[in-house]
């Protein structure tokens with residue numbers, strides 16, 4: 001059914017870069033046979049899934065949305081892909097994304113944009129627009145995303161679906177193409193909180209192959225989501241201290257309808273017995289600036305591996321007979337990387353250059369500590385923090401392509417979460433009155449309190 005749906009609508013939406021009908025059907029048939037033979041199966045066995053093209057998959061191309069990796073087939077599976085296969089979840093294919101996960105609209109994909117299922121003239125969010133569009137258009141019940149500054153939560157918000165960014169280190173990144181290693185996190189995309197929680201349990205938990213992996217089992221996320229949803233959420237909401245982060249609501253650029261829906265939701269929570277407290281996190285104002293030093297710095301370093309020598313696209317410089325390795329590298333990187341990737345490599349290389357480290361990267365790291373302290377203080381006053389997930393609904397394709405700063409501002413509410421390594425999810429908040437498009441409600445919980453995030457999220461849902 002999902003493959004049929006893909007055949008029906010993906011010609012327009014372009015959520016997938018590759019569809020593996022044969023592989024998905026083969027797994028589905030194996031599950032049928034195993035079930036018929038009375039074998040004990042994982043509860044998600046046979047449930048199809050779409051995987052963001054940032055995760056290495058044996059036997060299928062992995063491009064990270066870049067010409068640099070066009071046609072490249074990884075020789076091994078990312079740990080999360082292995083875990084999906086172990087659970088016997090059929091992999092439907094690989095989803096579209098902004099090149100190397102840099103962007104908020106999926107328009108920076110080298111293979112053309114994905115369209116928002118709610119309005120195909122608009123963006124599906126980014127960088128994981130493909131995964132969220134696949135889920136919200138019923139091409140897949142579940143998908144994998146990656147979130148470095150909001151790439152799971154912002155697409156979820158603007159496509160009316162659910163997306164969770166687990167605690168930093170909670171899900172293995174072994175075999176995931178690195179963007180900014182101190183921020184990157186893999187997480188679930190779905191249509192309900194319980195589905196996200198169930199998928200989190202499949203992919204989460206310690207992985208010795210990832211040195212940043214937390215040495216703990218996956219959280220009991222599904223149980224938490226069920227507890228939160230009990231009695232229509234009222235049991236979990238009674239007495240729950242919900243902190244409204246002033247800086248994430250009052251900020252400039254928040255669409256009127258987004259604010260209205262957020263206020264209405266707070267009122268519902270209040271009526272259900274939650275205690276709404278206002279908290280202030282003054283250093284969040286510096287989050288965007290710190291992020292756009294830390295991310296480009298780490299990305300410029302991570303992307304140095306695409307040297308056209310070991311793998312990836314290789315072209316010779318024009319008109320040179322016997323080019324040096326350096327000339328080939330320069331020509332290949334020039335031909336293969338898109339504008340946004342180049343912009344960030346230049347920014348990052350500049351920020352890390354000798355003599356500038358303290359002024360830029362070092363200072364940004366200090367801001368990061370301030371943001372962590374603001375979170376610590378806020379979590380003394382509240383059990384969870386909430387905000388709109390994104391300041392606006394989906395904008396028209398092309399609108400912000402020539403204005404990187406305007407594009408960056410779409411992540412204003414999601415970025416502090418990555419800088420601090422805490423966990424957060426986005427759930428549907430309703431359709432904005434002015435344009436009838438989906439909005440998202442963000443629930444943030446402390447590091448390693450993913451269960452609390454799912455339980456509160458399910459109570460609000």
Ligand code: GLN
Pocket residue numbers: 101102103104126127146147148149150151152179295411
């Ligand atoms: N949109 C943000 C950026 O462009 C976040 C990206 C991400 O989370 N991968 O950096």
